[in-house]
Structures are given as structure tokens and as C-alpha cells.
Amino acid sequence: MKAHLTRRYWFSASHRLHSDEMSAEENRATYGKCNNPYGHGHNYALEVTVSGPVDASTGMVCNLADLDGFVAREILSRYEHVNLNTLPEFTRRVPTTENLCTRIFEIVRRGFTQAHLEKVRIEETMMNSFEYAGGAEVRH
């Protein structure tokens, strides 16, 4: 039978929401406090969900140590304690959690091949969260 495994990780980063395509007024109107030029930060909770048939010899969808290793190497080391605006992927894209969510989905989808990537979910704060399933409907 198939199972969906979700692992939760944490990282802390700063960002500033600002678009070069908007005037100063429009940036302030669109992003409000998030447009503060000095930036601000969040403790992000990241959930990665993978799915697949359970291997009869291990009882696993994929080895958790492999998933943890991949996420530590490719995601957490990249985003932990950095200013997101300084990263190449956010020089021309605003580092909203929407954009962070789709970016992380692409990194995991391309690099982690041991199981099917179902969804990436990010809690920016306890009050708001974002989910991306590669364009598919998110399953609950």
C-alpha cells in the first residue's frame, strides 16, 4: 500500500519584500512593513511530503536519513541564517514565502530521487502557511 511521509524542518532567515518594477510608493503600498529597507526575519517551518509504495524489506517509502541528509545539504545549509535577498534566486524575484515554496519544491524534485515529491509546505509564522504541489491540487 502507498504512504505519504512528511518531515518537518526549521530554518531562520531574513528578507525584504521589494520589487524593482514598482515605485517606492507602490512597494510600500503592496508590501507594507515587509518593505522596511533593513529587512526582517522569520523562523520558517518547512514540511516536505514524499509518497510511494512502502518497500516490503525496509517498511519505508524512502530512508529518512537520505531525506534528512538531502534537505540539510541542499536546503537548510542554503537558507539557514542568511538574508534571502542576497541569494541568486531572489535577485530578480521577490523572496515571498510563495516564491520560496516553489523554489524549494524545484530543488527537492530535481535532486531527491528516492521517492515521489508530493508537496512542500512552509509556515512563515504560526499564522500563515504556503503549500505547493508542483501545480497539482494539494491533497488534504
Place this chain on the structure above:
Amino acid sequence: MVYLTRKCEFSAAHYYHNPEFSPEENQRIFGKCNNPNGHGHNYTLEVTVKGAVNPRSGFVVDLKDLKDTLESEVLSALDHRFLNKEVPEFRDRIPTTENLAIVIWERLQPKMKVAQLHRVRVYETPDLFVDCYGEK
């Protein structure tokens, strides 16, 4: 269609070991979880059922019936047990969180009369959980 989720907790011991693997393979694949004396978790189980709301009762399912089913089919078998030694399904299956979710699905699904089982979610810790939707 309305979805209803009931949450409950159980605590159990387990270890991961495949007798067809060598000791070295078991250690490499399962790591600390291979300790034969076992270790334990406080599991949280969420069971989601779905169905039409009965116009007389206003229920998808009588919650008391669902609680009784969870108690008799799942909690009495798993709570404060050593899963490898005391739960028949785990004599030849490794009691991973994946297999726990599947075993709970298999135990509950035939007992669902009024509502339809939608999802079984098992949290091994707050940072690791598995969902089973009964897909082959």
C-alpha cells in the same frame, strides 16, 4: 460531503530489523532504530472520515461509535505495547510509521459502516508523520 477528524494518542515501543539482512546491513539501513531492546514514541493518531450529514442527527458519524471503534480496533492493540512482539501484523512487517499507518487503515476500514475512511495520519514525533489514504 463533510470530513470529520478524531485525534487520539498511544505510546508504544518498537525496533527496526529485517532478519533477511546481515547485522551490518540492518545497522546501516536502520541505524539507532535497530537496537534490539527497542525504543518508544508517543504517537498521535488522526483518523479522518467523510460522508453526508445525516439530516436527523446532524452527524457524519456518531463520534461515540468512532471512539469505540478506535479503542477496540487500534488503541487496545497498540497502546503500551511492544509492536514487534505483541501486534500480529508486525511479526513479518517492520513497524515503521508507514506500516503503522497502513495497519491502522487495514484495521479500521472494514469497520466503517456509516462514514467512509478518508485518511489515517500517524505522528511518530511532531516533526514526522505519515498519511495513508488506502491507495494500492
